[in-house]
Amino acid sequence: xxxxxxxxxxxxxxxxxxxxxxxxxxxxxxxxxxxxxxxxxxxxxxxxxxxxxxxxxxxxxxxxxxxxxxxxxxxxxxxxxxxxxxxxxxxxxxxxxxxxxxxxxxxxxxxxxxxxxxxxxxxxxxxxxxxxxxxxxxxxxxxxxxxxxxxxxxxxxxxxxxxxxxxxxxxxxxxxxxxxxxxxxxxxxxxxxxxxxxxxxxxxxxxxxxxxxxxxxxxxxxxxxxxxxxxxxxxxxxxxxxxxxxxxxxxxxxx
Amino acid sequence: xxxxxxxxxxxxxxxxxxxxxxxxxxxxxxxxxxxxxxxxxxxxxxxxxxxxxxxxxxxxxxxxxxxxxxxxxxxxxxxxxxxxxxxxxxxxxxxxxxxxxxxxxxxxxxxxxxxxxxxxxxxxxxxxxxxxxxxxxxxxxxxxxxxxxxxxxxxxxxxxxxxxxxxxxxxxxxxxxxxxxxxxxxxxxxxxxxxxxxxxxxxxxxxxxxxxxxxxxxxxxxxxxxxxxxxxxxxxxxxxxxxxxxxxxxxxxxxxxxxxxxxxxxx
Numbered sequence: 001x002x003x004x005x006x007x008x009x010x011x012x013x014x015x016x017x018x019x020x021x022x023x024x025x026x027x028x029x030x031x032x033x034x035x036x037x038x039x040x041x042x043x044x045x046x047x048x049x050x051x052x053x054x055x056x057x058x059x060x061x062x063x064x065x066x067x068x069x070x071x072x073x074x075x076x077x078x079x080x081x082x083x084x085x086x087x088x089x090x091x092x093x094x095x096x097x098x099x100x101x102x103x104x105x106x107x108x109x110x111x112x113x114x115x116x117x118x119x120x121x122x123x124x125x126x127x128x129x130x131x132x133x134x135x136x137x138x139x140x141x142x143x144x145x146x147x148x149x150x151x152x153x154x155x156x157x158x159x160x161x162x163x164x165x166x167x168x169x170x171x172x173x174x175x176x177x178x179x180x181x182x183x184x185x186x187x188x189x190x191x192x193x194x195x196x197x198x199x200x201x202x203x204x205x206x207x208x209x210x211x212x213x214x215x216x217x218x219x220x221x222x223x224x225x226x227x228x229x230x231x232x233x234x235x236x237x238x239x240x241x242x243x244x245x246x247x248x249x250x251x252x253x254x255x
Numbered sequence: 256x257x258x259x260x261x262x263x264x265x266x267x268x269x270x271x272x273x274x275x276x277x278x279x280x281x282x283x284x285x286x287x288x289x290x291x292x293x294x295x296x297x298x299x300x301x302x303x304x305x306x307x308x309x310x311x312x313x314x315x316x317x318x319x320x321x322x323x324x325x326x327x328x329x330x331x332x333x334x335x336x337x338x339x340x341x342x343x344x345x346x347x348x349x350x351x352x353x354x355x356x357x358x359x360x361x362x363x364x365x366x367x368x369x370x371x372x373x374x375x376x377x378x379x380x381x382x383x384x385x386x387x388x389x390x391x392x393x394x395x396x397x398x399x400x401x402x403x404x405x406x407x408x409x410x411x412x413x414x415x416x417x418x419x420x421x422x423x424x425x426x427x428x429x430x431x432x433x434x435x436x437x438x439x440x441x442x443x444x445x446x447x448x449x450x451x452x453x454x455x456x457x458x459x460x461x462x463x464x465x466x467x468x469x470x471x472x473x474x475x476x477x478x479x480x481x482x483x484x485x486x487x488x489x490x491x492x493x494x495x496x497x498x499x500x501x502x503x504x505x506x507x508x509x510x511x512x513x514x515x516x517x518x519x520x521x522x
Binding site for chain 1: 301386399
């Protein structure tokens with residue numbers, strides 16, 4: 001079976017800093033992979049490279065077996081329709097009411113009639129546990145947890161084949177984080193999508209993933225099923241999942 | 256300090272100059288590429304009519320009070336100064352002619368341009384800059400929407416269309432300001448003042464001012480969008496982008512005003 005997403009030797013450098021140094025990754029259709037790793041290890045850069053927001057310096061990115069590394073502009077549009085993304089801060093458009101945020105991809109991206117798109121938006125909002133009342137509020141009037149939910153509703157509005165989650169639980173209290181985790185699992189299953197998430201929240205990673213990959217030093221240093229993470233035998237992974245300051249990973253505190 | 260240290264110091268200066276020149280060239284390149292992409296996006300579908308309308312209100316309609324007020328006082332001061340200056344040669348009767356010429360050709364578009372630059376370029380840079388640092392621009396991309404087409408094109412089109420209208424309104428108010436001072440304080444007869452104004456101004460005078468205004472509108476929207484798109488970091492980055500947008504659009508307005516005047520009145 002062809003992998004839904006495949007990265008082959010992806011490299012990306014910013015100035016003197018080699019952020020990605022040959023990332024190889026494969027995600028099977030319908031599975032959920034979580035990339036874990038410390039801050040600044042290139043997790044976001046990996047997702048943004050797949051999305052085409054950043055262009056890798058070297059290597060190839062395949063979606064459904066098709067090389068999409070250098071697709072840009074109009075030729076990229078059909079590919080972008082396969083994607084949905086939940087941003088770390090929600091990234092809701094604050095000039096638009098909640099329902100228009102959710103319906104944005106349908107109206108602007110696919111030219112759907114506003115009335116139809118609005119009905120879909122309201123049904124997607126109910127899927128993430130938000131009432132129709134919320135649909136008419138502005139994003140600034142929502143709490144952090146509600147903004148995440150609206151972001152989730154927006155990500156799944158167009159029934160994408162692949163959904164990306166960028167630190168879905170960051171900035172939320174533990175209970176709300178768990179609610180969001182449950183919602184992610186439920187919605188991904190509901191849409192039947194492949195999911196790629198990045199996080200450093202291990203509770204979230206365990207809950208929403210089938211497989212886990214760890215990014216360190218610009219490469220994937222371990223990858224395996226989620227239930228194997230505690231028996232990885234990899235000292236880097238052990239240090240990270242237990243959150244120890246002492247270990248092979250040296251934090252660049254003295255920079 | 257030894258000889259080699261001196262040499263190192265001098266090399267450092269060259270390195271600094273070199274780096275500054277390289278940065279400047281890179282900036283010009285980035286701006287040219289941004290302008291090119293924006294112009295290409297204007298002529299390719301889809302057209303966001305709704306957004307152009309909204310921006311027309313923000314950029315054009317809501318700038319009317321500032322432009323009107325500055326035009327009014329400019330016209331009034333101009334009439335007073337020309338009267339006092341002309342008085343030295345016994346040429347004070349020339350007030351209406353000079354006022355209309357100065358306003359339509361020069362002060363109308365330039366003052367409207369500078370006021371709108373302060374109001375609109377700053378607002379655009381702050382809004383787009385905030386969208387940039389909160390990943391809203393990336394979000395547009397993931398929702399199959401071209402950010403240039405969605406954010407830049409409506410602002411460019413609205414600014415280019417509304418600046419000539421603002422300037423025309425400002426011209427009229429400026430001339431009215433001159434008229435009021437001349438009639439109230441300087442002893443001109445209203446009908447004569449107006450007749451002299453209308454007889455003296457040619458359509459070329461007015462048109463040249465409106466063409467300048469359209470160019471200034473383009474500069475204002477482009478600078479606002481460009482600096483917004485390139486803002487970095489958090490609140491500080493957005494603040495810097497806002498300042499740069501206003502300063503660069505004012506400088507470019509004044510520089511292009513000279514070039515445009517040379518071109519428009521060379522024939």
